Amino acid sequence: MLLQLKNVFKWVNSGGQRVFLLKDINLTVEEGEFISVMGPSGSGKSTLLNVIGMLDSFDEGEYRFLDEPVHTLKEKHRANLYKQYIGFVFQSYHLLDDLTVQENLEMPLLYKKVGSSERKSLVADTLDRFNIVGKKDLFPAQLSGGQQQLVGVARALISSPKLVLADEPTGNLNSKQGEEIMELFKQLNNEGVTIIQVTHSEKNATYGSRIINLLDGRKI
Amino acid sequence: MIHNHIKIAWRNLKKQPFFTFLNTFGLAIGMAGCLLISLYIHDELSYDKMFADADRIHRVNNNIKFGGDERLFAVTPAPMAEALKNDFSEIELVTRFRTRGSALVRKADDLANVKEEQTTYVDASFFEMFGIKMLVGDAGKALTDPNTLVLTKTAAEKHFALANAVGQNLVLNNEENYTVVGVIQDFPQNSFLRDYTIFESMAGLEDASVVNWGSNNYQTFIKLIPKVKAADIQLQLRGFLGKYVIPGVQQFMPGVTEEQFKAAGNHLIFSTIPLTDIHLYSHMVAEISANNDIQSVYILSFIAIFLLLLASVNFMNLSTAYSLKRAKEVGVRKSLGSNKMELVRQFLMESGLISFLSLVLALVLAVVALPFFNTLADKDISIPFANPIFLMVLLVSVIILGLFSGSYPAFFMTRFKPVKVLKGGGGSGVGGSGIRNSLVVFQFAISVFLIVSTLVVYQQLKYIQGKDLGYSKDQILILNDVYTAGDKVTSLKDRIKQLGAVKNVTLSSFFPTPSSRSDSTFSPENGNTSQENAVSMQTWGVDYDYISTLNLELVAGRDFDRIYGSDSTAIIVNEKAVRVMELSPQEALGMQYTPDFDSENPTYYTIIGVLRDFHIASLKEDIDAVSLHLGERAYAMAIKIVAGNFANTIKDIEGVWNTIVPGEPFDYYFMEDAFNDTYVSEQRLGNIFVIFTVLSLLIACLGLFGLAAFNAEKRTKEIGIRKVLGASVGQISIKLTLDFLKLVGIAIIIAMPVGWYAMAKWLEDFSYRIDIPWWIFVLAAFLAVLISVFTVGFQSVKAAIVNPVKSLRTE
Numbered sequence A: 001m002l003l004q005l006k007n008v009f010k011w012v013n014s015g016g017q018r019v020f021l022l023k024d025i026n027l028t029v030e031e032g033e034f035i036s037v038m039g040p041s042g043s044g045k046s047t048l049l050n051v052i053g054m055l056d057s058f059d060e061g062e063y064r065f066l067d068e069p070v071h072t073l074k075e076k077h078r079a080n081l082y083k084q085y086i087g088f089v090f091q092s093y094h095l096l097d098d099l100t101v102q103e104n105l106e107m108p109l110l111y112k113k114v115g116s117s118e119r120k121s122l123v124a125d126t127l128d129r130f131n132i133v134g135k136k137d138l139f140p141a142q143l144s145g146g147q148q149q150l151v152g153v154a155r156a157l158i159s160s161p162k163l164v165l166a167d168e169p170t171g172n173l174n175s176k177q178g179e180e181i182m183e184l185f186k187q188l189n190n191e192g193v194t195i196i197q198v199t200h201s202e203k204n205a206t207y208g209s210r211i212i213n214l215l216d217g218r219k220i
Numbered sequence B: 001m002i003h004n005h006i007k008i009a010w011r012n013l014k015k016q017p018f019f020t021f022l023n024t025f026g027l028a029i030g031m032a033g034c035l036l037i038s039l040y041i042h043d044e045l046s047y048d049k050m051f052a053d054a055d056r057i058h059r060v061n062n063n064i065k066f067g068g069d070e071r072l073f074a075v076t077p078a079p080m081a082e083a084l085k086n087d088f089s090e091i092e093l094v095t096r097f098r099t100r101g102s103a104l105v106r107k108a109d110d111l112a113n114v115k116e117e118q119t120t121y122v123d124a125s126f127f128e129m130f131g132i133k134m135l136v137g138d139a140g141k142a143l144t145d146p147n148t149l150v151l152t153k154t155a156a157e158k159h160f161a162l163a164n165a166v167g168q169n170l171v172l173n174n175e176e177n178y179t180v181v182g183v184i185q186d187f188p189q190n191s192f193l194r195d196y197t198i199f200e201s202m203a204g205l206e207d208a209s210v211v212n213w214g215s216n217n218y219q220t221f222i223k224l225i226p227k228v229k230a231a232d233i234q235l236q237l238r239g240f241l242g243k244y245v246i247p248g249v250q251q252f253m254p255g256v257t258e259e260q261f262k263a264a265g266n267h268l269i270f271s272t273i274p275l276t277d278i279h280l281y282s283h284m285v286a287e288i289s290a291n292n293d294i295q296s297v298y299i300l301s302f303i304a305i306f307l308l309l310l311a312s313v314n315f316m317n318l319s320t321a322y323s324l325k326r327a328k329e330v331g332v333r334k335s336l337g338s339n340k341m342e343l344v345r346q347f348l349m350e351s352g353l354i355s356f357l358s359l360v361l362a363l364v365l366a367v368v369a370l371p372f373f374n375t376l377a378d379k380d381i382s383i384p385f386a387n388p389i390f391l392m393v394l395l396v397s398v399i400i401l402g403l404f405s406g407s408y409p410a411f412f413m414t415r416f417k418p419v420k421v422l423k424g425g426g427g428s429g430v431g432g433s434g435i436r437n438s439l440v441v442f443q444f445a446i447s448v449f450l451i452v453s454t455l456v457v458y459q460q461l462k463y464i465q466g467k468d469l470g471y472s473k474d475q476i477l478i479l480n481d482v483y484t485a486g487d488k489v490t491s492l493k494d495r496i497k498q499l500g501a502v503k504n505v506t507l508s509s510f511f512p513t514p515s516s517r518s519d520s521t522f523s524p525e526n527g528n529t530s531q532e533n534a535v536s537m538q539t540w541g542v543d544y545d546y547i548s549t550l551n552l553e554l555v556a557g558r559d560f561d562r563i564y565g566s567d568s569t570a571i572i573v574n575e576k577a578v579r580v581m582e583l584s585p586q587e588a589l590g591m592q593y594t595p596d597f598d599s600e601n602p603t604y605y606t607i608i609g610v611l612r613d614f615h616i617a618s619l620k621e622d623i624d625a626v627s628l629h630l631g632e633r634a635y636a637m638a639i640k641i642v643a644g645n646f647a648n649t650i651k652d653i654e655g656v657w658n659t660i661v662p663g664e665p666f667d668y669y670f671m672e673d674a675f676n677d678t679y680v681s682e683q684r685l686g687n688i689f690v691i692f693t694v695l696s697l698l699i700a701c702l703g704l705f706g707l708a709a710f711n712a713e714k715r716t717k718e719i720g721i722r723k724v725l726g727a728s729v730g731q732i733s734i735k736l737t738l739d740f741l742k743l744v745g746i747a748i749i750i751a752m753p754v755g756w757y758a759m760a761k762w763l764e765d766f767s768y769r770i771d772i773p774w775w776i777f778v779l780a781a782f783l784a785v786l787i788s789v790f791t792v793g794f795q796s797v798k799a800a801i802v803n804p805v806k807s808l809r810t811e
């Protein structure tokens, strides 16, 4: 078991009232799964992903990640867990504009305090693997959306996470580019990486092994 | 339309209160500082311009090099005035001053004296020369008779009502009888006569009409006829050496010629300086009043311009930074068909509005700060709110400042491409950060420069104040006007010496303070009065306790001693004098010199001791040659007291004073203070530096703070991404702060050599000066870094703790 959410609630107070963003979520994810989260806009998909990714807190319930009780962990410990095991892919790529492709890839390794030579070889391997060696010195603005997202995925994977969280990774891409990214995810999944993606597309959802539907913060 | 502009401008400013505050406050500080300095400079430049024909009045200067010593004198021989009148058709009027310092004044039938600090003899032409009108009395006839005087309103009212002032009898210094012939208005603070209250008729001063070209005691002023230039009379004035001075000298040195005089390396050059230049450009011996230095005006002008520039730069920087937030507004307006000029006008209106708000705030700040500034600068400046010209200048300056500061941001903003900014990303990619960074570097460079300067000025002052002067100035109290005790002066001295807290007492008119001057030229005994052997020395009459009271150190020979009857013709000189004589201290002992080699029967003085050199003037100047001899009536008494309760000791001394000379003013000062007074202008410079360094730092910090806030906001997305990629709060805070510190670092690198160079130049003025220590630069850099870390750090941490979920939300 990779992670498990038990009776997770998340709410905000608005006008003296509790507005629930997540309601009583129970979810167990095994290693090697490929899950698609679906639901209408505003149903809490991103919130759920952020909670799983430990970017966001929740108000009630339990969250275990690799048998560690995330909800009771200290900030620092949680950060370490997160740095080591989780990679994020965003709809709008979120590459750092001022850095080249290569430097963008290097960033998570720097924060993980990976040594210089290891960093170099990891970056080189990744560039190679994603077929973007020729683009390594370009800035994000010089790439197409599909290429940028490719870099985004590559960056999420460079520190070999166990879990990749992708929030509408193909939302800004045309269908051909989207398909390529999905193929890539499938391939990664075959190599053992666990993937949870948010998607609006039925077709993309079929790449996954399981679909979770959300409505108003509740699993249906 | 303009109404609409103002309305929208006001709304925009209200929408960003933080930005508006930073901008207004920064600009206001700069304006207030600049305003105060401008008033100060205006005052400095206004000296002596109030006199009716100020532009035609000049003073005669005297540059003498004689006996190995070169000096610039503000005084000339007495007959100079008569000679000028006779020889120059270009000169309309001549008048002389013979300053005599303080005087005790009482009405003939009063007992108690009042002390007036500055009095002077003047020629009767004084009134016409300076266009001075009488409040009572007849300016046309005043001061033509001996023993008459004119006083200022303030001085007169201490004794009688103005209406019956004329004809009153006054006694000066308990022995000179004068009749009051008129009362004049007090002189303004910005005139060279500001401290003078009593003007005695020159007609009663015998020395004034003796034709003696050998002594210089008279400040001589001339008024040129209209259209004559001072330059036109210089050549003929130089001719006075051959025409008057040399023939005068020949009376006692027969056969001396101008050629010989010059061949011995001597010179004597008469020249003139315009009256209105004296205050800022004249630093001669025997100035009528203490002057300032044009250098300080330059330095202050620099600071004023810097301040305004800093504030303006701040404004540009913050405005362009914040304009990025408004990129969208510009894009929308443009796509709605607004033309460029209209946008520019809108933004200029905003900067004009801020500029105007700043002016209001600046005036408030200036009014509040004015009393402190006046104390600091030793001025009595007021803000001339009622002066329409001042208000005009203010208004025009504000408009110019607003346009200047607003122009760059306005044009910067209107350059935004609507398509680009509307597509998203706010202002990112719009650029301008290079210029903003350069502006920050510029601001900090100036701040660092000012920090370095301040530290150097203070180090130099500390050095001067701590320097071994060759005598002990600590715990020495100088009691003035002891001559009023007359014969009882010895019992005064003895009674004071008996006081428990008094260690030693000495009577003299001369102490190692800059006001003590009495130059004489000494010649050696072998009758060789040629100029090569003459030695120019200060001649100070002292008593037996002088050397021991002041802790002067003998390097050869002995002190005066009562057991030697012959000590009345003994002198003790300092090492400098011996150096000029080209002797060693040991060789000098027993040598005989005379100060009156021109007399039939010169008195020869034997050197019995040589003192280690001691400073008498400010450390800007070299040490003077000094000789001490016994005797003469003393004007003052130096009292060495033990450390501790000064107030009680002074009360005891005053008690003795009041029993021996009841009714005379008890006037004293500490030698230490007199010494420190020598450095008032440096002290003042130091204080002004501190204040304006702080102000410039404050402005720079406001700018940096605003920019950091803006930057953090602009980079929220980037910060969010970095956090998602695993960066910690600490790492991000450090990165954001370091980005700014890089700029500060560049500023430091630029400012250091400039600061070093400028301060080395400043130090050149001092004969005794520090080497600029390296730690000053380290400290300045450290301060700059520390201050910027504080300023930026807060913003950085604030930005770094934001949850990335918020900053990266796509919708």
Ligand SMILES: Nc1ncnc2c1ncn2[C@@H]1O[C@H](COP(=O)(O)OP(=O)(O)O)[C@@H](O)[C@H]1O
Residues within 6 Å of the ligand: A012, A021, A039, A040, A041, A042, A043, A044, A045, A046, A047, A048
């Ligand atoms: N911090 C928050 N405060 C208030 N409302 C929030 C917050 N975060 C998310 N929401 C709201 O919660 C709902 C779920 O958001 P989100 O998870 O982004 O939906 P989805 O990704 O499914 O479109 C939305 O209505 C959103 O506006």
Ligand SMILES: [Mg+2]
Residues within 6 Å of the ligand: A045, A046, A047, A167
């Ligand atoms: Mg979403």
